[in-house]
Amino acid sequence: MNTVEQKVLSAQWNLERQLFWVSQSEIKIGVLVTMDLGMFAGLAASFASTKMHLPWAIVFTAGCIALLMAGLLFSAMCLMPRVKAPHDSMLFFGKVARRDADAYVAQFKTATAEQLLDDWLYQVHTNAKIAEAKHTWVRRAMFASFGGAACWLPAVWLMAEF
Structure with missing residues (x-):
C-alpha cells in the first residue's frame, strides 16, 4: 500500500466492513x-383466558413484562439513527445534505487525495464507533429478551395449568 489512491481503496473497503x-x-x-412481541401476545392471551391468577403466575408475568419492555427499549436504542459527524465531512450524508450543492461540488472537486483519504478514515472510525454502540444495545436487548423468555415460560405454564 504505497500510493494514496491504494490507501483510499483500502479505507473504502474497511468502511464497507464497518457498515x-x-x-x-x-x-x-x-x-x-x-x-x-410474540411473547407479549402469548402472555396476553394466556392472562386473558385464565379465570384465577396464581401469585406466582402474576410474579412471572410482571417479570416477563418488565424484561420484554426493557428489551424493546434497548432495541429502539440500537435503531436510533446516528446523524452527527464529529468532523466536517465530504462523505457523510448528514454533512453533505446540510451544504449548498454548489459549495459541496466545489469543495469536493478541489479536495486533494490526502484530504479524501483522511475523510474516508474518519468515516471508518466513526462507523466503527457506531457499530460498537449498536452491538452494545443488541447485547442488552438479548439479555433482557432472553430473561423475559425465562419468565414467560413459567408464567404461561402456570396460567395454562391452573
Whole structure:
C-alpha cells in the first residue's frame, strides 16, 4: 500500500466492513423485536383466558413484562439513527445534505487525495464507533429478551395449568 489512491481503496473497503457490522446489529434487533412481541401476545392471551391468577403466575408475568419492555427499549436504542459527524465531512450524508450543492461540488472537486483519504478514515472510525454502540444495545436487548423468555415460560405454564 504505497500510493494514496491504494490507501483510499483500502479505507473504502474497511468502511464497507464497518457498515456491514452496523447492518448486522439491526438484523439481530428485528429478530428480537419479533420474539418479544410474540411473547407479549402469548402472555396476553394466556392472562386473558385464565379465570384465577396464581401469585406466582402474576410474579412471572410482571417479570416477563418488565424484561420484554426493557428489551424493546434497548432495541429502539440500537435503531436510533446516528446523524452527527464529529468532523466536517465530504462523505457523510448528514454533512453533505446540510451544504449548498454548489459549495459541496466545489469543495469536493478541489479536495486533494490526502484530504479524501483522511475523510474516508474518519468515516471508518466513526462507523466503527457506531457499530460498537449498536452491538452494545443488541447485547442488552438479548439479555433482557432472553430473561423475559425465562419468565414467560413459567408464567404461561402456570396460567395454562391452573
